[in-house]
Amino acid sequence: MNSARVKIQRLRTGVPGLDEVLGGGLPEFSFNLLAGLPGSGKTTLAHQMMFAMATPERPALYFTVIGEPPLKMLRYQQQFNFFDSERVGESIHFISLADEIASGSLDAVLRKMVAEVQARSPGLVFVDSFRSLVLSGGEEAAGFLSLQQFIQSLGTLMSTWQATTFLLGEYAAEHEQNPVFTVADGLIWLRQSVYRNSIVRQMEVMKMRGQPTQPGLHTFRITEAGIHVFAPALASAHARGDATPLRGPRLKMGIAGLDEMMGGGLPHGFSVLVAGPSGSGKSILAAAFLAEGAREGQTGVLAAFEQRPNRSRGAAMTALIESGQVGVVDTRAVALSVDEISTLLLAEIRRIGATRVVIDSMSGFELALAPAFREDFREAAARMVALLVGTGVTVLMTSELEDRYSDLRFSPYGTAFLTDAIIVQRYIEVESRLRRVLAVVKVRASAHSDELRLFHIDDDGIHIGGMLAETEGLLGGQPTRRKRVAVRPDG
Amino acid sequence: MIDLTARWQPPFSQRAAAGADSAEIGALAVAAWRGVDAALSPIIGRGGVAALYERSLHLASVRHPSLIGALDGGVLTGDFAAIGRVLSASSGADAAVAHGALLASFCGLLAALIGNPLAARLLHPVWDPLQSGDPAKDHAS
Numbered sequence: 001m002n003s004a005r006v007k008i009q010r011l012r013t014g015v016p017g018l019d020e021v022l023g024g025g026l027p028e029f030s031f032n033l034l035a036g037l038p039g040s041g042k043t044t045l046a047h048q049m050m051f052a053m054a055t056p057e058r059p060a061l062y063f064t065v066i067g068e069p070p071l072k073m074l075r076y077q078q079q080f081n082f083f084d085s086e087r088v089g090e091s092i093h094f095i096s097l098a099d100e101i102a103s104g105s106l107d108a109v110l111r112k113m114v115a116e117v118q119a120r121s122p123g124l125v126f127v128d129s130f131r132s133l134v135l136s137g138g139e140e141a142a143g144f145l146s147l148q149q150f151i152q153s154l155g156t157l158m159s160t161w162q163a164t165t166f167l168l169g170e171y172a173a174e175h176e177q178n179p180v181f182t183v184a185d186g187l188i189w190l191r192q193s194v195y196r197n198s199i200v201r202q203m204e205v206m207k208m209r210g211q212p213t214q215p216g217l218h219t220f221r222i223t224e225a226g227i228h229v230f231a232p233a234l235a236s237a238h239a240r241g242d243a244t245p246l247r248g249p250r251l252k253m254g255i256a257g258l259d260e261m262m263g264g265g266l267p268h269g270f271s272v273l274v275a276g277p278s279g280s281g282k283s284i285l286a287a288a289f290l291a292e293g294a295r296e297g298q299t300g301v302l303a304a305f306e307q308r309p310n311r312s313r314g315a316a317m318t319a320l321i322e323s324g325q326v327g328v329v330d331t332r333a334v335a336l337s338v339d340e341i342s343t344l345l346l347a348e349i350r351r352i353g354a355t356r357v358v359i360d361s362m363s364g365f366e367l368a369l370a371p372a373f374r375e376d377f378r379e380a381a382a383r384m385v386a387l388l389v390g391t392g393v394t395v396l397m398t399s400e401l402e403d404r405y406s407d408l409r410f411s412p413y414g415t416a417f418l419t420d421a422i423i424v425q426r427y428i429e430v431e432s433r434l435r436r437v438l439a440v441v442k443v444r445a446s447a448h449s450d451e452l453r454l455f456h457i458d459d460d461g462i463h464i465g466g467m468l469a470e471t472e473g474l475l476g477g478q479p480t481r482r483k484r485v486a487v488r489p490d491g
Numbered sequence: 492m493i494d495l496t497a498r499w500q501p502p503f504s505q506r507a508a509a510g511a512d513s514a515e516i517g518a519l520a521v522a523a524w525r526g527v528d529a530a531l532s533p534i535i536g537r538g539g540v541a542a543l544y545e546r547s548l549h550l551a552s553v554r555h556p557s558l559i560g561a562l563d564g565g566v567l568t569g570d571f572a573a574i575g576r577v578l579s580a581s582s583g584a585d586a587a588v589a590h591g592a593l594l595a596s597f598c599g600l601l602a603a604l605i606g607n608p609l610a611a612r613l614l615h616p617v618w619d620p621l622q623s624g625d626p627a628k629d630h631a632s
Contacts, residue, residue, distance in 0.1 A: 070535040071543075074605045085609040098536030 008210060011164065014052020014082070015045065017229030017343065021203065021218050023211040026053075026186070029162050030209070031155045033130070033180055035171040036190030041201060041222055042168045043073060044080065045190065046126050048226040049166070051082045054091040058123030061116055061163075062094045065129055070096055073128075080226050093120060106150045114157060122163050130167035130180070148179045155183045185209040191217070195372035198335045203229055219337040230340040233387050251356070251394055254292025255285065257464035258423075261440045261449035266421060270394055270444070271385050273362075273418065275401040276425030280436055281457050282398035285423070286358045287317050288461050289396050293356040294325040300356035301348045301393075303329040303341060305364030327352045335370035338380035342387060349393055357393045363400035385418050401425075420444040425455075428474050437474060438464070496595040498611075498618050499523070503594075507587035516586040517575035524571040526617035527597075532569070534613065541566040547596035555589040557581060 010025030019025045026032070026049075034042045046062075054060035064070045074094070077083050088094065095116050100108040117125065158165040167180065171189075181187060187207040193200045202217040220229040250265030259265040266272055274282045283306075290300040302321075304313070313321070320326040327348040329341065345357065359365060366377050373380065388395050397419065422441040427434055436455050440448045452474050454465040471479035506516060524544070532540045544566050552559040561574040574593075578586040601610040 064536075069539065071539055071604050074609060078606055078609065085606065085612055088609060088612055089615075094534040096532070096534055096536035096539065098538055099532075102538075 010211075011053050013049045015048050015227050015229060017218070017220070017231045018203075018227075020231040021205055021214045021229055022186075022208055023213045026164065027208070027210060028164055029159055030185040031158060031165045031183065032167070032186035032188065033184040034166055034168045034188050034190065037192070038170055040190035040192055041220070041227060042170075042190055043077070043128055044222060045188075045227055046128060046166055046168055047077045048080065048082050050092060050124060050126060051084060051087065053164075054087065054124055056091050059091045059093065059120060060124035060126065061120060061122040062092065062126045062128065063097050063113060063116075064094060065097050065101055065127065070094060070098075079224065081224055082226050093122075106147070110150060110153060110157075113154070117157065117161050117163065121161070125158055125163045125165045126168065127166070128168040130169045151180050151183050193217075193372060195370065198370045198372065200335055200337070200370045200372055219339055221333065221340070230337060230343045232339050232383070233342050233346055252292045252296070253285075254288035254290075254295075255462045255464060257453070258440075258462075261451065261453065261464075262421065262423075262443050263446045263448040266394060267443075267446065268394055269389050269392055270420040271389050271418065272394075272396050272421040272423065273399055274396065274423045274425070275399045276438075277401055277427060280425040280427065281455070281462055282425065283360050284457060284462055285425075286360050286396055286398055287314060290320060290326050290356055290358055291316055294320050294323075298355045299325055299327070299352045300358065301327045301329060301345060301352070301354045303331055303345060303357075303359045303365070305331050305359075305368050306361055324352065327354065331365075331368060336365075336368045337370065337373050338365075338377065338384055341365065342384045345384075345388065346391070349388075349391060355393055357388055357395045359395065359397045361398040361400055382418050389420075426475065428479055430468070430471070430479060437468075496591070496598050499594045499598070500591050503587045503590055507583045511583050513581055513583045513586040514579045516583055516590065517578035520578055520586075520590050521571045521575040523617065524574060525569070527614065528566070528569050528571070530613055530616045537567055537569065543597060543600055547593055547600055550596040550600070551589070551592040555592050558589055558593060 009028040010019075010022075011028055012025050013019055013022070034045060036042050050060045050062060064073065078085070093116075095112075097109055097112060100112045113125075113127075155165075167184070169180070171178070184207065186205070186209065189204045189206055191202045191204070193202055201220050201222065203220050204217050205213040205215075214231055216232070218229050218231050220227050250259070250262075250267050252259055252265050253262065274285050276282050283304075286302075290302060293300045300320075302317075317326065321328055329344045329348050331341065333340070348354065349357065362381065365381075366374060369377065385395060385397070401424070419442075421443045423438060424441050425436060425438045428437055429435070436457070437452045438455055439450070439452045442448075451467050453467055456463055456465065468474060468479060470481055473479045503516060503519060506519060527544075528537070528540050531543075535543075541564075545562060548558050548562055557577055557580065558574075560577045563573045565571070565573055574590075578590055581589065598610065598614075601614075604610075605613075
């Protein structure tokens with residue numbers, strides 16, 4: 001009977017993104033291994049979870065072994081915002097096992113742990129580091145508990161004492177034969193991947209009994225706030241509740257004449273790519289899109305990858321940002337991943353209830369990624385765009401497009417397939433002047449203009465002009481006057 | 492900011508001012524250090540306490556050379572008798588001053604390593620018995 005099934009409570013770990021990767025939190029009373037090489041973030045992860053989960057009713061015991069001297073651990077962990085000295089000795093208790101370890105007996109270690117667990121009835125138990133403990137005990141130590149017995153005893157003890165347990169260990173390889181891998185209910189592996197000259201921190205939940213974890217390597221970052229895991233956002237978790245197509249008036253682009261060219265504006269929930277060469281006015285068009293939203297009372301989010309941090313974004317955009325009508329995603333961190341930017345975008349969209357999103361530009365975005373992630377950029381970007389529009393926002397992306405006059409290109413790397421609409425800007429030479437033209441190449445499931453229109457940029461932004469009706473070969477970069485064909489009346 | 496030494500020193504200086512002899516100051520010091528050991532060794536291990544204590548003795552012995560005589564390694568087993576013997580060998584007032592220097596070194600070292608708030612929090616269980624002034628109280632585990 002389903003109603004007779006035991007219900008496993010899941011604890012919120014307090015680590016942003018980790019509960020999603022774990023499949024809904026950490027099972028209570030589970031026996032877990034946090035594995036990884038020194039410096040991979042195990043102790044920080046353990047402390048962050050402990051300070052989040054421990055309460056006076058569910059106190060935590062943190063057993064330290066000889067891996068990292070407790071004084072140094074306390075000294076360095078205090079640098080994180082989550083560390084609260086006031087809770088040490090109340091809901092959080094640090095216990096050194098150094099003296100028992102010195103005896104070389106796993107019996108003595110287990111006796112000490114049992115005594116502390118019985119005395120304090122913890123809801124959470126951490127052993128840092130378990131690897132040090134095992135090495136000091138010795139697997140073949142005569143007269144003592146064997147390692148296998150020790151792990152079995154510890155696992156059984158902690159489960160029956162209703163303590164959620166974490167063993168921290170410096171393990172290099174997951175294929176290592178180790179009984180603790182078998183006994184553990186959960187196995188979280190922390191890695192630092194080195195690719196060329198960049199290092200990316202990644203986490204993998206290799207095992208978590210009884211719940212659907214998100215497979216794969218998930219990037220994470222350690223800041224003064226602690227660990228933030230950037231799980232691949234699940235479209236289902238962020239999608240609008242209804243599955244009906246978005247309706248309502250189309251969004252205005254904020255540039256006179258462009259809405260008409262697009263068949264009446266940009267449909268809600270669409271993604272549009274603005275492609276063009278350097279200096280053609282892509283960022284100005286993107287800013288106009290956000291400013292138009294603000295005029296209509298809609299908030300927007302900007303992820304800018306090409307502006308230098310201290311460089312002005314223009315008075316109008318600065319005002320929108322300062323007034324809170326446009327939220328900005330910080331893209332200055334090194335070695336970014338697409339998942340990290342997706343997470344930050346979704347958080348900012350939720351925070352200000354945004355309906356318009358600008359990513360300026362996709363080319364800069366790709367350059368800001370850790371080299372290891374660039375190969376998968378197209379796939380990851382496609383997932384991100386699908387995720388964003390799935391939340392109901394309308395997305396405008398810009399893309400650098402090298403002007404080539406020998407072929408007709410609308411975006412680099414075939415990213416055009418990502419989007420529902422495409423606007424292309426080009427330079428052309430007319431009478432020894434560099435002129436700009438734009439065209440609406442695509443608006444999915446909608447009629448749109450097929451005109452190549454001149455435009456110019458001044459202090460007020462983009463102004464769309466007319467067609468060069470008497471010329472042809474514009475996309476070749478050097479248009480020529482169309483030859484008039486004299487038509488002689490017959491007869 | 493909590494001045495750790497200020498919380499510890501009064502029982503010693505008050506006893507000395509009241510005419511306590513050095514043996515009494517020594518006994519109070521031994522009880523205090525057993526309390527420190529009981530409070531800290533479960534967290535940082537006996538080895539951690541011994542390292543801090545011995546470093547403090549070295550620092551304080553610059554101005555109070557007699558303190559170096561308390562370095563006998565007994566701390567690793569929770570034995571603080573040596574500091575009692577060293578303090579007992581001087582006058583009550585001198586013992587209180589020398590021990591004050593040792594306390595200041597220890598508290599300063601611990602606070603420098605783990606911060607004043609956490610150091611104060613960990614040492615809190617030691618203060619109350621000291622304020623009661625009963626050196627017979629034994630905090631050894």
